[in-house]
Amino acid sequence: MKRTLLAVFALGFVLVFGNLAIAETIDSLPSWNDGKSKQSIIEFVAKVTEKGSPDFVPLEERIAVFDNDGTLWAEQPMYFQLFFALDRVKELAPQHPEWEGKEPFASLLKGDVKSALAGGEKSILEIVMATHAGMTTTEFEQNVKDWIATAKHPTTKRPYTEMVYQPMLELLTYLRANDFKTFIVSGGGIEFMRPWAEEVYGIPPEQVVGSSIKTKFEMKNGEPVLVRQPELNFIDDKAGKPVGINQHIGRRPIAAFGNSDGDLEMLQWSTAGKGSRFALYVHHTDSIREWAYDRKSSIGRLDKGLDEAQANGWTIVDMKLDWKVIYPYEK
Numbered sequence: 001m002k003r004t005l006l007a008v009f010a011l012g013f014v015l016v017f018g019n020l021a022i023a024e025t026i027d028s029l030p031s032w033n034d035g036k037s038k039q040s041i042i043e044f045v046a047k048v049t050e051k052g053s054p055d056f057v058p059l060e061e062r063i064a065v066f067d068n069d070g071t072l073w074a075e076q077p078m079y080f081q082l083f084f085a086l087d088r089v090k091e092l093a094p095q096h097p098e099w100e101g102k103e104p105f106a107s108l109l110k111g112d113v114k115s116a117l118a119g120g121e122k123s124i125l126e127i128v129m130a131t132h133a134g135m136t137t138t139e140f141e142q143n144v145k146d147w148i149a150t151a152k153h154p155t156t157k158r159p160y161t162e163m164v165y166q167p168m169l170e171l172l173t174y175l176r177a178n179d180f181k182t183f184i185v186s187g188g189g190i191e192f193m194r195p196w197a198e199e200v201y202g203i204p205p206e207q208v209v210g211s212s213i214k215t216k217f218e219m220k221n222g223e224p225v226l227v228r229q230p231e232l233n234f235i236d237d238k239a240g241k242p243v244g245i246n247q248h249i250g251r252r253p254i255a256a257f258g259n260s261d262g263d264l265e266m267l268q269w270s271t272a273g274k275g276s277r278f279a280l281y282v283h284h285t286d287s288i289r290e291w292a293y294d295r296k297s298s299i300g301r302l303d304k305g306l307d308e309a310q311a312n313g314w315t316i317v318d319m320k321l322d323w324k325v326i327y328p329y330e331k
Contacts, residue, residue: 135228
C-alpha cells in the first residue's frame with residue numbers, strides 16, 4: 001500500500017512539476033503566438049542546451065547576434081540615428097551660420113528633410129560627420145544620452161526606447177536564461193547604441209558591434225581624451241557584418257536574427273558553421289500596429305534575404321500573425 005501511495009505521489013510530482021516546466025518555457029515568450037516561428041525557437045534552444053543531445057553546444061559557443069534597426073526596434077519612417085543627427089543639426093546651427101546657404105543643411109533648417117536627403121549617401125554622410133565628429137567620445141556619449149532621454153518618435157509620439165519590440169525583448173531574455181551571450185551587430189553607430197543598449201536590451205557595451213568613425217588620442221588640458229574624427233572607420237553592414245563579428249567577437253554565432261538584406265551575410269555566415277544553427281528574419285507585415293514593407297522599401301528592404309530564407313528553411317516571423325503585441329506599451 002505504501003509503495004502504491006509513493007508511486008502515485010511520484011507520478012503526481014512528475015505531472016505537476018513537468019507541466020510547470022513546460023509552461024515556464026512557453027511563458028518565456030508570452031508575446032509570441034503559438035505557431036511555427038515560436039516553436040522553431042523553442043526547439044532550437046532545447047536541442048543545443050540539453051546535455052547528452054547530439055546538438056549540444058557548450059556555453060562558451062552559445063553566441064547569438066541581433067541586428068538592431070527593424071529587428072530589435074522600429075526603423076520607420078527613418079533610421080532613428082538619422083533623427084538624432086537631424087536634431088543635432090538644429091542644435092548646432094547657431095554655431096554654423098554658413099549652413100544657411102549650404103546643402104544639405106539649408107534644407108534641413110527649413111524643415112525640408114526630403115530635399116536635404118535627396119543627395120543620398122553623400123548627404124547623409126555630410127550630416128553624420130557634422131553632428132557626430134569633432135568632440136570627445138565622452139561628449140558624444142552624453143549627447144546621445146540626453147537625446148534618447150527626451151526625443152519622441154514623430155508618428156507615435158513615444159520615446160524611442162519604447163519603440164522596441166516586446167517579443168524580441170522576451171527572446172533576448174529567454175536566450176540569456178539558457179546561457180546564450182547576446183550581441184547587437186548593426187549598421188548603426190557603435191557609439192550611438194552603447195550608451196543605452198544595456199538599459200533597454202540588457203546588452204552591455206562590450207557586446208555591441210556597429211559602424212564607427214575614426215578616433216584619435218589627444219591630451220587636452222592635461223587630460224587624455226579620444227576625439228572623434230570626421231572620417232569613416234568601419235561600416236558594419238551587409239558583407240561588413242561577418243567581418244565585424246570576427247573582429248569584435250572572435251566566434252562564429254550559432255544563431256542570427258535580422259530583418260533586411262543588410263543582414264543577409266550575417267545570417268549566411270552564422271548558419272555556415274558546423275553543428276546546429278538558427279537564422280530568423282523579422283518580416284514587417286503589420287500595417288496597422290507597425291509598418292508593412294519588404295522588397296521595395298528604401299529602408300529595411302527585404303528582398304534577396306526573403307528568397308534565401310525561404311530556400312534555406314530559415315525562420316520567417318510574420319509580425320502580423322506571430323506577435324500578440326509589438327511594443328511594450330501595448331501590454
